[in-house]
Amino acid sequence: MHAPTSKNIIMVRLGFFGTAVLVAGLALFPNLSLPEPMILRGFADKVYHVIGCAILVVLAVEGWSLARRLVILALPLAFSLEWIQALIPGRGIHIADSVANVVGVSFAIIFLMSLGRWTKSRRPNHIVCKGGSLHSRD
Secondary structure, three states, rough: OOOOOOOHHHHHHHHHHHHHHHHHHHHHHHOOOOOHHHHHHHOOHHHHHHHHHHHHHHHHHHOOOHHHHHHHHHHHHHHHHHHHHOOOOOOOOOOOHHHOOOOHHHHHHHHHOOOOOOOOOOOOOOEEEEOOOEEEEE
16 A cells, blocks of 8 residues: 555645534534435434544544544544533534444444554655665565
8 A cells, every 4th residue: 555645645634624624513503404315314413423423533544643543532522522512502412423423433443444544554665864865664
């Protein structure tokens, strides 16, 4: 697997921040009602929670090598985000939403592990020496 370029990492990080702003805005906006497709009738909200949290974790792990070590912090954060909503007028606490957030984080971890992205280093396969020449790490 090739190491990502700095341009790719920047794009992934921008995607992470854009998604984080979107998820936080949707989570904290008072009296928000999202569309509910017929196929998801009754639990579209939970699906949105799972997808949002999963995307955030995947983008975080792909954008920062340290994120893989810190993603365990995403589990309590995913759970507590729902409790923060209790402070917003027109919003409330829904335990099922907290569980959906944690499921999204868990799905992302399983997805990354299945791709081998959880344990592999994303450092380039070469290093730059003082003379400017490239030498393989292998």
